[in-house]
Amino acid sequence: MADEKDDDLELGDDAGTSKKKLIIIIAIAAVLLIGGGVAAWLLLSGGDEEESESEETAVEEQAPAAPKGDVTYHDLAPVFVANMVGKPRMLQLGLQVRMYYPQLADFLKHNDPALRHAILNLMSAQDGQTLKTREGKDQLRRQIKEEINALIGKYNGPGEVDEVLFSSFVMQ
Numbered sequence: 001m002a003d004e005k006d007d008d009l010e011l012g013d014d015a016g017t018s019k020k021k022l023i024i025i026i027a028i029a030a031v032l033l034i035g036g037g038v039a040a041w042l043l044l045s046g047g048d049e050e051e052s053e054s055e056e057t058a059v060e061e062q063a064p065a066a067p068k069g070d071v072t073y074h075d076l077a078p079v080f081v082a083n084m085v086g087k088p089r090m091l092q093l094g095l096q097v098r099m100y101y102p103q104l105a106d107f108l109k110h111n112d113p114a115l116r117h118a119i120l121n122l123m124s125a126q127d128g129q130t131l132k133t134r135e136g137k138d139q140l141r142r143q144i145k146e147e148i149n150a151l152i153g154k155y156n157g158p159g160e161v162d163e164v165l166f167s168s169f170v171m172q
Contacts, residue, residue: 069100069101069102070100070102071098071099071100071162072098072099072100072101072102072104072105073096073097073098073099073165074096074097074099074104074105074108075094075095075096075167076095076096076097076108076112076115076116076119077094079092079093079094079095079168080092080093080094080095080116080119080120080123081093082120082123082124083124084123084124084126084127084128084131084171085124085125085126085127085128086127086128086129087128087129088128088171088172089128089172090170090171090172091123091126091128091131091170091171092168092169092170092171092172093119093123093166093168093169093170094166094167094168094169095119095144095164095165095166095167096164096165096167097145097148097161097162097163097164097165098161098162098163098164098165099159099160099161099162100159100162101158101159101160103158103159104152104157104158104159104160104161107152107155107157107158108148108157111151111155111157114151114155115148115151118147118148118150118151119144119147119148122140122143122144122147123140126140128171131171132171137166137169141163141164141165141166142164144164145161145163145164148161148164149161
């Protein structure tokens, strides 16, 4: 029986020693992997800060500003009513704008008087006969878009209007 106890103790010592060796090997492997990862990161990312800044500046100059968010529609309510040159004499427009800058809606609300003034002046200069055609309506939409974007630029607004859409179009 004493012989059996000695055998058990020897087996236990070998098992304890092998577990310790396994833990040491795993720890060494982990340290080597972490050290290699850090070295690779330093070699691949270090020293190119000035180059990357100049490359980013060049890319920003070439590419137009990317949309800031999802598409947003903003209703320019109430409708616009203006007298026109020639016949028909009155034009009533319901307008909505499409944009990719959610903060632009607040800017348009805040600057609504200037926006309405510019659009009403543009509407009153229109010829009713021209607006009867599809091309005339498309030209008016483009002109309104240009007026709105000019106003946004003048007052340093965020972004720009992507499209102007008619929600109603009445001539009398």
